[in-house]
Amino acid sequence: xxxxxxxxxxxxxxxxxxxxxxxxxxxxxxxxxxxxxxxxxxxxxxxxxxxxxxxxxxxxxxxxxxxxxxxxxxxxxxxxxxxxxxxxxxxxxxxxxxx
Amino acid sequence: xxxxxxxxxxxxxxxxxxxxxxxxxxxxxxxxxxxxxxxxxxxxxxxxxxxxxxxxxxxxxxxxxxxxxxxxxxxxxxxxxxxxxxxxxxxxxxxxxxxxxxxxxxxxxxxxxxxxxxxxxxxxxxxxxxxxxxxxxxxxxxxxxxxxxxxxxxxxxxxxxxxxxxxxx
Numbered sequence: 126x127x128x129x130x131x132x133x134x135x136x137x138x139x140x141x142x143x144x145x146x147x148x149x150x151x152x153x154x155x156x157x158x159x160x161x162x163x164x165x166x167x168x169x170x171x172x173x174x175x176x177x178x179x180x181x182x183x184x185x186x187x188x189x190x191x192x193x194x195x196x197x198x199x200x201x202x203x204x205x206x207x208x209x210x211x212x213x214x215x216x217x218x219x220x221x222x223x224x
Numbered sequence: 225x226x227x228x229x230x231x232x233x234x235x236x237x238x239x240x241x242x243x244x245x246x247x248x249x250x251x252x253x254x255x256x257x258x259x260x261x262x263x264x265x266x267x268x269x270x271x272x273x274x275x276x277x278x279x280x281x282x283x284x285x286x287x288x289x290x291x292x293x294x295x296x297x298x299x300x301x302x303x304x305x306x307x308x309x310x311x312x313x314x315x316x317x318x319x320x321x322x323x324x325x326x327x328x329x330x331x332x333x334x335x336x337x338x339x340x341x342x343x344x345x346x347x348x349x350x351x352x353x354x355x356x357x358x359x360x361x362x363x364x365x366x367x368x369x370x371x372x373x374x375x376x377x378x379x380x381x382x383x384x385x386x387x388x389x390x391x392x393x
Contacts, residue, residue, distance in 0.1 A: 127337045127338070128235065128239070129235075129272075129276070130333070130337050131330075131333065131334055131337060132239045132242065132243070132272070134329070134330055134333035134334070134337075135243055135246075135330050136242060136243070136246055136269075137329075138326040138327070138329045138330045138333075139243070139246045139247055139249070139250055139326070140246070140250070141322075141325075141326055141329070142250055142322050142323060142326040143249065143250030145318055145322040145325075146250070146318055146319045146322050147250070149255055151255060151259075151297060151300050151301055151304070152250075152255055152258060154297065154300075155249055155258060155259065155262050155297060156249070156250055158262065158266070158289070158293065159246055159249060159250075159262075159265065162265075162266065162269045162289075165269070165273075165281075165285075166269065166272055166273075166276075169273055169276045169278045169281060170276055172276075172278070172350070173276045173277055173278075173350060179351075179357070179361060179365075180350065180351065180354075180357055180358060180361060183278050183280070183281050183354075183358065184358065184361055184362070184366050184369075186278070186281050187280075187281060187284060187358070188369055188373055190281075190284060190285065190288050190289070191288075191373045191376070191377060192373065192376065193289075193293070194288050194292060194293060194377070194380075195376055195377050195379075195380035196380075197293045197296055197297070198296065198380045198381065198383075198384045199380050199383055199384055199387070201296050201297070201299070201300040201384070202383070202384035202385075202387040202388040203387060204300050204304065205300065205303060205304070205387075205388050206387050206388065208303070208304045
């Protein structure tokens with residue numbers, strides 16, 4: 126059980142590292158997927174090893190997968206839009222949301 | 225909790241694959257290679273789900289992540305092709321600081337987990353019919369989240385189409 130949680134922690138930290146350091150927006154989205162998967166591993170591990178009564182953890186993981194798919198769709202559409210308007214998806218280039 | 229020894233061996237192999245390919249995802253320069261290693265990493269996570277008796281989730285992971293999301297990522301990389309150039313640095317100047325912070329995060333988690341044993345361990349095993357149980361739960365206890373997630377997916381799909389279509393001339 127602890128090993129699963131440690132694995133999920135490492136995967137989450139890798140995803141966090143990617144989100145902080147990537148300059149490419151698609152790279153940031155890929156790191157986000159890693160973080161989602163770390164959370165999913167935690168849910169399923171707790172579901173197996175800690176008393177839950179039913180498959181609540183796996184149900185939550187399924188919903189997370191669905192939400193992550195929606196998030197990836199919207200994120201990549203936004204990436205395409207940004208690319209069309211700015212000719213680049215480097216996060217340093219578009220800071221129009223910053224006052 | 226009598227588990228077969230092979231499950232443990234499988235877990236260690238898959239864990240190494242997950243960590244190594246995950247690290248390559250965030251550290252490689254070529255963004256296309258990153259996407260391919262992301263696929264490998266997500267497949268290994270599906271294997272981890274199998275060692276945790278979550279067969280349906282493993283199959284869904286392969287279908288949705290490896291099948292759909294990764295292909296979507298590769299599409300986005302292809303459409304923004306000049307970004308996949310090797311010459312462009314893919315990381316910003318915070319790399320060292322971020323690495324230190326994430327290492328501290330991992331060490332903290334390991335420290336906390338090694339000193340904790342306060343969970344109520346499961347006495348009863350999970351239902352054997354994984355898919356059947358999930359199907360029943362989806363249609364009874366979790367029917368409202370199921371419907372909400374369907375609406376969310378439709379909204380995301382329509383939103384993506386509206387965002388990504390070309391402006392009419």
